[in-house]
Amino acid sequence: xxxxxxxxxxxxxxxxxxxxxxxxxxxxxxxxxxxxxxxxxxxxxxxxxxxxxxxxxxxxxxxxxxxxxxxxxxxxxxxxxxxxxxxxxxxxxxxxxxxxxxxxxxxxxxxxxxxxxxxxxxxxxxxxxxxxxxxxxxxxxxxxxxxxxxxxxxxxxxxxxxxxxxxxxxxxxxxxxxxxxxxxxxxxxxxxxxxxxxxxxxxxxxxxxxxxxxxxxxxxxxxxxxxxxxxxxxxxxxxxxxxxxxxxxxxxxxxxxxxxxxxxxxxxxxxxxxxxxxxxxxxxxxxxxxxxxxxxxxxxxxxxxxxxxxxxxxx
Amino acid sequence: xxxxxxxxxxxxxxxxxxxxxxxxxxxxxxxxxxxxxxxxxxxxxxxxxxxxxxxxxxxxxxxxxxxxxxxxxxxxxxxxxxxxxxxxxxxxxxxxxxxxxxxxxxxxxxxxxxxxxxxxxxxxxxxxxxxxxxxxxxxxxxxxxxxxxxxxxxxxxxxxxxxxxxxxxxxxxxxxxxxxxxxxxxxxxxxxxxxxxxxxxxxxxxxxxxxxxxxxxxxxxxxxxxxxxxxxxxxxxxxxxxxxxxxxxxxxxxxxxxxxxxxxxxxxxxxxxxxxxxxxxxxxxxxxxxxxxxxxxxxxxxxxxxxxxxxxxxx
Numbered sequence: 001x002x003x004x005x006x007x008x009x010x011x012x013x014x015x016x017x018x019x020x021x022x023x024x025x026x027x028x029x030x031x032x033x034x035x036x037x038x039x040x041x042x043x044x045x046x047x048x049x050x051x052x053x054x055x056x057x058x059x060x061x062x063x064x065x066x067x068x069x070x071x072x073x074x075x076x077x078x079x080x081x082x083x084x085x086x087x088x089x090x091x092x093x094x095x096x097x098x099x100x101x102x103x104x105x106x107x108x109x110x111x112x113x114x115x116x117x118x119x120x121x122x123x124x125x126x127x128x129x130x131x132x133x134x135x136x137x138x139x140x141x142x143x144x145x146x147x148x149x150x151x152x153x154x155x156x157x158x159x160x161x162x163x164x165x166x167x168x169x170x171x172x173x174x175x176x177x178x179x180x181x182x183x184x185x186x187x188x189x190x191x192x193x194x195x196x197x198x199x200x201x202x203x204x205x206x207x208x209x210x211x212x213x214x215x216x217x218x219x220x221x222x223x224x225x226x227x228x229x230x231x232x233x234x235x236x237x238x239x240x241x242x243x244x245x246x247x248x249x250x251x252x253x254x255x256x257x258x259x260x261x262x263x264x265x266x267x268x269x270x271x272x273x274x275x276x277x278x279x280x281x282x283x284x285x286x287x288x289x290x291x292x293x294x295x296x297x298x299x300x301x302x303x304x305x306x307x308x309x310x311x312x313x314x315x
Numbered sequence: 316x317x318x319x320x321x322x323x324x325x326x327x328x329x330x331x332x333x334x335x336x337x338x339x340x341x342x343x344x345x346x347x348x349x350x351x352x353x354x355x356x357x358x359x360x361x362x363x364x365x366x367x368x369x370x371x372x373x374x375x376x377x378x379x380x381x382x383x384x385x386x387x388x389x390x391x392x393x394x395x396x397x398x399x400x401x402x403x404x405x406x407x408x409x410x411x412x413x414x415x416x417x418x419x420x421x422x423x424x425x426x427x428x429x430x431x432x433x434x435x436x437x438x439x440x441x442x443x444x445x446x447x448x449x450x451x452x453x454x455x456x457x458x459x460x461x462x463x464x465x466x467x468x469x470x471x472x473x474x475x476x477x478x479x480x481x482x483x484x485x486x487x488x489x490x491x492x493x494x495x496x497x498x499x500x501x502x503x504x505x506x507x508x509x510x511x512x513x514x515x516x517x518x519x520x521x522x523x524x525x526x527x528x529x530x531x532x533x534x535x536x537x538x539x540x541x542x543x544x545x546x547x548x549x550x551x552x553x554x555x556x557x558x559x560x561x562x563x564x565x566x567x568x569x570x571x572x573x574x575x576x577x578x579x580x581x582x583x584x585x586x587x588x589x590x591x592x593x594x595x596x597x598x599x600x601x602x603x604x605x606x607x608x609x610x611x612x613x614x615x616x617x618x619x620x621x622x623x624x625x626x627x628x629x630x
Contacts, residue, residue, distance in 0.1 A: 072601050072604055072605075072606060081601070081604055081605050081606065082601060082604035082605070089604075090605065130468070130469060142568075146461070146466065151461065152570075153445070153568075153569055153570025153571070154445060154570045154571065154572060154607045154609075155570065155606055155607040157570040157600070157601060157606040157607055158567070158568055158569050158570035159568065160567040160568065160570075160600045160601075161567075161568060163567045163600045164479070164564035164567055164568065165481055165560045165563070165564055166480055166481065166482075166483055167481075167482055167483045168481055168482045168485075168499075168556075168557070168560060170483075175600050175601075176598065177560075177563070177598050184483075241483075242483070245480045245483060245492075248480070248492070249479035249480055249564075250568075252473070252475040252476075252478045252479055253457075253468075253473055253474065253475065253476060253479065253565075253568065254468050254473050255467075255468025255469045255470065255472040255473035255475075256468070256469065257469060283491065283492050285472070285475045285478045285490050286387050286396070286397060286472060286475075286490075289387055289396055289397035289404070290387075290396050290397070290405065291387060291396065291470055291472040292469045292470040292472055294469075
């Protein structure tokens with residue numbers, strides 16, 4: 001059995017997972033994002049104890065502990081180089097956790113990398129040996145599997161597909177550059193695009209959707225577009241172009257079997273995924289000359305992607 | 316000994332190469348780009364005979380024949396899927412050449428892929444196991460070495476770094492999309508940018524450079540910039556930004572040890588390469604958080620990159 005730990009900005013989720021990717025026991029704890037790292041790690045150790053207790057087993061039955069963490073993670077050295085949302089800078093989290101579980105192997109990786117590996121090991125796409133996993137949520141995350149192995153780049157600093165410029169001199173990105181894919185394609189970006197369209201077209205059905213649901217979200221435009229609202233349809237079409245351009249860029253570089261779509265936006269399902277496949281088929285390099293197709297599919301592990309991805313790091 | 320064949324739009328160059336990347340004998344023949352493929356292949360077979368004769372050896376002394384070819388090349392099937400400049404569409408060139416040399420292994424690949432492998436095997440960057448090779452000439456070519464192996468993507472259709480959009484809704488590219496890296500960063504693009512600046516600023520020193528040298532080229536702006544011409548300096552600075560954005564995009568995805576710069580533009584040397592390194596250091600993701608640096612260097616094999624790259628396919 002394996003322990004998978006999914007460290008997020010709001011909560012740390014843990015699970016005891018078998019070799020087939022079945023989650024047998026779950027537990028979670030609030031992330032004290034501003035606390036000293038030793039305190040966060042003590043909470044994780046306690047979470048592991050809770051999991052072991054609920055399973056009625058000792059740590060010696062555990063093959064290893066895997067942890068998925070947002071940010072720049074040096075998986076080889078076992079160090080969190082930098083995490084945007086949590087007070088983790090240059091934290092040797094593997095050796096710190098080993099103070100609690102000295103004899104259990106501990107593996108860490110970036111959360112999108114871990115989720116990509118989880119999809120490859122446990123998801124519906126496991127027949128594909130070359131896949132790219134992209135999440136569209138607060139930001140844009142990327143995980144890359146080449147020939148069945150996670151590709152990370154030097155110091156695990158690669159696979160930053162969200163930080164590739166798709167519009168020269170565009171709006172500023174958190175990374176310091178201008179016009180990154182993330183600035184156009186994250187759910188956060190869609191919220192901005194939706195707000196701008198609502199301001200210009202207050203008569204849009206989106207105004208009603210927002211008044212019913214309390215606030216503008218990544219769902220707003222998709223919901224109103226379903227009701228044939230013309231402004232919402234334009235917002236959705238433009239957003240799909242943004243996401244599509246970035247996907248085709250990645251596909252032209254990696255030419256994987258499949259690009260899996262995860263993150264909050266993937267919950268829009270076919271309204272989001274199907275037009276992305278259309279965009280891919282239309283714009284992918286050399287399709288008219290017999291180059292292989294790239295499938296676009298919804299990632300299959302959904303809410304369990306974090307725990308299962310973390311667990312897959314152990315295998 | 317190995318035979319390396321570099322198939323270009325103008326000429327086919329061949330060489331007999333030893334295991335250390337030394338070219339012992341050379342020969343070349345004009346490319347009959349519009350001819351039937353059987354005729355081009357007969358010319359290549361004849362070129363090989365000439366090489367063997369000048370070396371005074373038989374084909375049985377040759378470990379293998381490697382060929383670098385522009386376009387989409389399916390290296391596994393040994394088929395030229397599509398070549399832009401030569402009349403090659405769906406040509407099983409490996410089996411065709413084996414009609415002449417049945418017992419000699421024949422390997423093919425895209426010319427930029429072959430050149431990347433050549434740099435890795437025989438160039439000054441051979442201490443690096445993760446490198447990206449990019450050519451800036453008529454187009455923008457990309458070759459990717461990961462952990463000492465050529466990365467090609469499915470059907471060898473990946474590594475099309477020139478065909479990633481860096482400006483949404485930008486000018487049309489030959490691939491059908493808008494705003495590709497190649498549209499901004501090829502030598503052809505620089506010629507366009509130079510012409511536009513000269514039209515706006517006929518007083519620029521670039522006008523004199525062109526009248527002396529006969530036509531606008533990728534050198535024009537660099538030559539006038541060296542003489543402190545303000546318009547030329549602006550053209551060069553903007554061009555370097557274009558190239559830089561694409562290099563940082565690639566570096567954020569692959570985080571290689573080094574990006575090697577080849578193609579005609581690389582002849583500008585430090586005036587081109589040094590500011591690209593500066594751009595990389597300034598814009599690469601997470602540099603302030605301790606992420607590893609990516610070096611930008613001139614490719615070292617220059618004029619022999621084609622033959623040596625082709626030869627390296629055999630090793």
